[in-house]
Amino acid sequence: MSLYSLQKFLYELNRDDSIQRQYKEDIESLLSNYTLTDEESNALRTGDIGLLYVLGVNGQILMHFAAFLGVEWFDYLDKMRDGIKDHGAVRDGVYAMTGGGKSFTTEEEDR
Amino acid sequence: MSLVYTGVLSHAPGITGRAHMVENTDKRDEFYAALEAQRQDIMNAGAEAIIVIAAEHFANFFMNNMPAYCIGVSENYEGPIEDPEWLAIEKTEIPGAPDLGKRITRHVMDSVDVAYSEEWKFDHGIMVPLNFLTPNYDLPVIPVNINCQGPPLTPLHRSWAFGEALRRACDAMPEKIALVGTGGISHWPATPDSGKINEAWDREFLGRLMRNDKESLLSYNDEDTYRDAGQGGFEIRTFITAAAAAGGEGDLKFYTAELPIFAVGCTVASFSLS
Numbered sequence: 001m002s003l004y005s006l007q008k009f010l011y012e013l014n015r016d017d018s019i020q021r022q023y024k025e026d027i028e029s030l031l032s033n034y035t036l037t038d039e040e041s042n043a044l045r046t047g048d049i050g051l052l053y054v055l056g057v058n059g060q061i062l063m064h065f066a067a068f069l070g071v072e073w074f075d076y077l078d079k080m081r082d083g084i085k086d087h088g089a090v091r092d093g094v095y096a097m098t099g100g101g102k103s104f105t106t107e108e109e110d111r
Numbered sequence: 112m113s114l115v116y117t118g119v120l121s122h123a124p125g126i127t128g129r130a131h132m133v134e135n136t137d138k139r140d141e142f143y144a145a146l147e148a149q150r151q152d153i154m155n156a157g158a159e160a161i162i163v164i165a166a167e168h169f170a171n172f173f174m175n176n177m178p179a180y181c182i183g184v185s186e187n188y189e190g191p192i193e194d195p196e197w198l199a200i201e202k203t204e205i206p207g208a209p210d211l212g213k214r215i216t217r218h219v220m221d222s223v224d225v226a227y228s229e230e231w232k233f234d235h236g237i238m239v240p241l242n243f244l245t246p247n248y249d250l251p252v253i254p255v256n257i258n259c260q261g262p263p264l265t266p267l268h269r270s271w272a273f274g275e276a277l278r279r280a281c282d283a284m285p286e287k288i289a290l291v292g293t294g295g296i297s298h299w300p301a302t303p304d305s306g307k308i309n310e311a312w313d314r315e316f317l318g319r320l321m322r323n324d325k326e327s328l329l330s331y332n333d334e335d336t337y338r339d340a341g342q343g344g345f346e347i348r349t350f351i352t353a354a355a356a357a358g359g360e361g362d363l364k365f366y367t368a369e370l371p372i373f374a375v376g377c378t379v380a381s382f383s384l385s
Contacts, residue, residue: 004174011169015192015232059301059342060168060260063124064234067197073129080303094262094342097303104306105371107132 003056003092005034009044010057014064049076050083056092074108114281115156116289117357118149118381119320119350120243122165123295124235125373127199127242138369145365145379146243149291152381153244158289160208160251161244162215162277163237164353166259166294166346170234178226179265180273182219183254184212190233200238208251211286215253218280223273240293257352259294259345267329270348274355281356292353294346295375297339304341306371312339313368313376316347321361321380323354343375359383 009031013019022030031041043051047069052062066076081101090096103109126142133139153161170192172178188205191198209229216227231254233241241248257273258264265273281288296316297309319327328351336344354361365379 007169008173008175011173015170058169058260063301064168064193067194070194073125073132077303077305084303094337095302098299098341099304099307101303104304104308107134107372108306110134 002035002037002040005036006040006044006052006055007057007061009034009036010061010065014061014068020068049079051087052083053080053095054083054087054090056090058093059095074111077108113284113286113288114278114290114356114384115158115287116153116381117291117353117384118152118379119292119353120146120149120240120379121295121373121375121377122236122239122293123298123300123373123375124193124198124239126239126377128197129372130199133370133372135369138367142365142367142370142377142379143243148364149379149381150244153289156289157287158250159286160211160253160288162253162255162281162288162290163240164255164257164290164292164349165236166349167236167256168234168260170232171228171230172256172258174261177258177261178256179258179269180223181226181228181256182212182216183207183231184209184216184227185229185231188231188233188252188254191238192232192234198235198238200242203248205233205241205248206251208253211251211284211288212253214284215277215280218283219273219276221276223269223276225273236293240291244291257348259348264333264345265348267331267348267351270352271325271329271355274352277352278356278358290353290356292349294349295343296347296350296378297341298343298375299341300343300374305374307341308368308371308376309340310368310376313366317363317366317378317380320350320354321363323357323360323382325355328354354382357382357384359385
């Protein structure tokens with residue numbers, strides 16, 4: 001149930017400009033509307049893409065959140081890889097890493 | 112016959128948002144040219160509205176009330192929900208076709224229990240196709256969603272039935288309607304594997320799709336698709352629905368696995384209507 005709430009927080013944030021403003025101005029009151037663990041709340045406060053990925057947030061929801069935070073594309077991929085290094089494999093959902101963390105684009109390798 | 116065009120195309124956000132990063136610019140521009148040709152084909156067909164069968168990514172629907180199928184019946188829409196700079200598409204208003212959408216919905220309901228919505232925000236799954244197919248946003252849009260994100264997902268044979276229902280509905284309307292299915296084939300988007308493409312799987316699927324071979328298209332199952340084509344492969348539902356709506360063989364205009372920075376095998380195809 002907690003992952004459900006975590007994803008719902010991000011779903012509602014991603015699609016609503018007013019909630020995005022609240023995230024930036026008063027995140028604590030926003031967080032109080034959801035039933036979340038301390039680990040989840042902290043990950044949302046700090047924009048911890050890697051941990052959110054490992055917790056099982058749907059990748060599309062997480063990708064839109066990363067874009068909202070202004071995370072550059074390759075940095076976003078690295079943050080997910082770092083999340084796995086720090087916290088282990090993805091715990092839920094269908095967005096697991098299958099490639100061992102390697103890059104699949106020359107653009108990323110050449111950067 | 113009021114369905115005047117049916118096709119499929121890719122919708123990955125990198126197609127617009129990461130255009131500036133591409134090293135293989137010749138292939139990128141070849142892809143864009145194929146999309147422009149698809150726009151021309153839709154215009155030449157005289158389309159008065161376009162149905163976009165999409166696989167949205169939690170822009171409107173969540174696991175609190177997830178429809179397997181939904182048709183948009185709004186006067187207008189807004190999008191993209193994503194950061195405009197990230198997607199390289201400005202936020203805008205898109206005209207809908209509420210009366211036509213409601214008539215189509217009623218007709219589809221004869222055989223498929225479809226949801227409808229008068230509120231809909233477009234994400235990249237619709238905005239990227241519109242960016243190429245109606246860049247001035249002057250063609251009324253009827254968005255259609257198939258849940259490809261939040262399992263349990265609708266079975267493929269129901270996606271086929273939905274496509275046939277859409278075809279019957281379009282054919283009962285006096286307006287000239289274009290229909291496109293937009294999704295990915297094999298891909299692992301929004302993971303560290305972004306850019307991974309199973310080209311052999313894609314080409315096998317596209318072969319079945321272009322033959323419009325119902326039996327072989329419906330023989331896929333989600334377990335195998337997840338293993339061989341990633342979670343992004345669940346979006347084949349949109350392509351299968353378009354094929355069912357068309358009824359005829361396909362014409363693969365463009366496919367490449369050489370633009371992995373777009374995180375999908377980039378595809379453009381049309382179908383004959385039968």
